[in-house]
Amino acid sequence: MLSSEFSGSEKEILLKHFSNVDDSVFAITSPRQVDRGALMSRYSRTDKSMRKIFLDEFAQNENRGEEFYDKVLLEYGDDSVAELGEAQIAIEGLSNIAVKKIEDRRIGLSYLEKSSRYVAWDKKVNDQFKFYREGNIMNSKFADKYLEACNLDFEVYSRNIQPAIRYMAEKEPIEKQQFRNSSGEDVLYSKLANEDEVKSATRIYNATIRAKALDILRGILPASTLTNVGITGNGRAFEYLLTILYSSGLEEEKTLACKIQRELNTTIKSFVRRADDVHGKALQKYLSDIKEKSSSLGKKHLKKKKKANHLADLVDWQEEKKAEDKIISAILYEQSGGASYREILKQVKKIKMSERKKIIKTFASLRSNRRQRPPRAFEMTEYTFDFLTNFGMFRDFHRHRVLTLERQLLAANHGYFMPNEIEQLGMKKDFDDCMYKSKEVWNSMKSNMPEQAQYVVNFAYNYPYFMKLNLREATHLVELRTVPQGHQDYRKVAQEMFKAIKKAHPNLSNIIKFADMKSYSLERLEAEKRIEEKRKKLG
Numbered sequence: 001m002l003s004s005e006f007s008g009s010e011k012e013i014l015l016k017h018f019s020n021v022d023d024s025v026f027a028i029t030s031p032r033q034v035d036r037g038a039l040m041s042r043y044s045r046t047d048k049s050m051r052k053i054f055l056d057e058f059a060q061n062e063n064r065g066e067e068f069y070d071k072v073l074l075e076y077g078d079d080s081v082a083e084l085g086e087a088q089i090a091i092e093g094l095s096n097i098a099v100k101k102i103e104d105r106r107i108g109l110s111y112l113e114k115s116s117r118y119v120a121w122d123k124k125v126n127d128q129f130k131f132y133r134e135g136n137i138m139n140s141k142f143a144d145k146y147l148e149a150c151n152l153d154f155e156v157y158s159r160n161i162q163p164a165i166r167y168m169a170e171k172e173p174i175e176k177q178q179f180r181n182s183s184g185e186d187v188l189y190s191k192l193a194n195e196d197e198v199k200s201a202t203r204i205y206n207a208t209i210r211a212k213a214l215d216i217l218r219g220i221l222p223a224s225t226l227t228n229v230g231i232t233g234n235g236r237a238f239e240y241l242l243t244i245l246y247s248s249g250l251e252e253e254k255t256l257a258c259k260i261q262r263e264l265n266t267t268i269k270s271f272v273r274r275a276d277d278v279h280g281k282a283l284q285k286y287l288s289d290i291k292e293k294s295s296s297l298g299k300k301h302l303k304k305k306k307k308a309n310h311l312a313d314l315v316d317w318q319e320e321k322k323a324e325d326k327i328i329s330a331i332l333y334e335q336s337g338g339a340s341y342r343e344i345l346k347q348v349k350k351i352k353m354s355e356r357k358k359i360i361k362t363f364a365s366l367r368s369n370r371r372q373r374p375p376r377a378f379e380m381t382e383y384t385f386d387f388l389t390n391f392g393m394f395r396d397f398h399r400h401r402v403l404t405l406e407r408q409l410l411a412a413n414h415g416y417f418m419p420n421e422i423e424q425l426g427m428k429k430d431f432d433d434c435m436y437k438s439k440e441v442w443n444s445m446k447s448n449m450p451e452q453a454q455y456v457v458n459f460a461y462n463y464p465y466f467m468k469l470n471l472r473e474a475t476h477l478v479e480l481r482t483v484p485q486g487h488q489d490y491r492k493v494a495q496e497m498f499k500a501i502k503k504a505h506p507n508l509s510n511i512i513k514f515a516d517m518k519s520y521s522l523e524r525l526e527a528e529k530r531i532e533e534k535r536k537k538l539g
Contacts, residue, residue: 040084108238
């Protein structure tokens with residue numbers, strides 16, 4: 001409907017809810033999320049224009065959004081309607097156990113979490129270090145030992161931040177680093193010509209050294225460490241998240257569910273109301289039953305449990321020729337002129353090895369940087385990796401969600417990783433003491449309180465989990481996690497993944513074109529230089 005078909009008063013009303021009244025493309029700016037979602041849904045069930053729908057059905061009825069949403073949900077069972085309502089939630093002061101449970105949700109939610117690389121956990125609140133004091137633990141016989149272990153971790157971490165910064169400054173002095181001058185050339189610090197260049201270089205260097213120091217020390221922090229997370233997502237994803245949290249065995253996560261739903265009720269109430277109703281409770285029971293049955297089956301069938309000692313073990317993959325058959329068939333499918341996949345696959349199987357290599361090489365050569373992802377055809381083969389990495393590193397890999405990831409409870413019986421710099425700093429004994437104390441408390445708690453026992457385990461402790469991912473996603477993960485500015489822990493694991501894929505699929509692995517297999521001392525230096533350049537451009 002053109003603007004000429006709206007009266008002056010109608011235009012006035014519409015402009016409070018839409019970005020314009022005279023174009024075929026417009027933004028919905030109506031303040032209530034439920035109205036936006038209901039409008040989008042109603043749009044699919046009428047030939048009216050959206051602005052006409054609003055005037056006829058919503059403008060005079062404040063509750064129209066809720067009414068329509070309820071009607072669609074009840075009459076049609078259209079859960080996808082809940083994806084039309086969005087919200088942003090900030091959660092502060094939750095543990096690293098709870099935040100990982102929240103971030104397990106792969107679809108419909110996006111997260112931004114407080115970084116252990118840029119933010120130090122040395123400050124106290126009300127004379128207490130910032131770690132979670134779980135109610136069941138604090139009311140148990142383990143309370144004193146738990147507090148003792150966590151406080152020790154934070155004391156050792158806090159008092160070594162400045163020594164670690166000084167150590168890195170001595171090991172990698174600013175005079176030996178190169179910085180970009182006003183002419184765009186990389187020169188040694190001593191060659192910088194003016195005060196502005198010196199200030200810029202100093203800022204870059206200090207940020208890099210601090211990040212490196214915090215990287216070295218983060219393994220000391222326990223999983224009870226409090227963090228902050230911002231979540232953006234749609235109603236359907238939030239509803240499922242709430243159901244997951246309500247079904248948890250941890251009081252922290254159940255309490256978070258109540259608080260998150262309370263806040264979502266202020267913006268998208270209609271979209272999350274089923275999380276804890278009769279249907280939600282049935283789903284909560286189902287999720288609890290899955291956990292219980294899996295546990296009992298494990299006890300029945302897994303009698304001997306040999307401890308793992310690998311970093312990244314490729315345990316399952318497809319024979320390369322079969323994988324090539326599927327990938328090349330998928331590459332050719334779109335432009336095949338109507339041929340069936342079965343027929344394409346039949347012909348591809350006859351292609352010679354030399355020609356197969358040329359095909360893969362052709363598509364690898366098209367990529368000029370890592371942001372140019374391979375075509376979806378490279379999703380046609382998959383790899384399953386079994387990992388045993390420290391928990392701090394897992395937190396970084398956990399951000400990748402276009403894959404299947406299963407993990408165990410955090411434990412202190414798989415050994416721990418200590419950076420070389422810890423010994424060079426002269427703090428090996430303190431580091432080992434923290435690990436020993438945490439393991440002692442975990443051992444005492446694990447039988448009676450296995451889930452709560454996770455809170456005391458340090459980031460440095462090794463953690464078992466597995467990932468199943470396709471070649472396209474493996475390309476993204478390996479290339480992203482081997483960039484120079486990446487944390488040394490996950491860079492090494494991503495490099496091991498690349499080596500394993502290359503061994504299994506020497507031809508197909510050529511699509512992983514931008515894996516950086518080098519090692520770096522100051523990982524953040526080049527990234528901080530780029531940030532400084534952007535800062536200058538912004539004035």
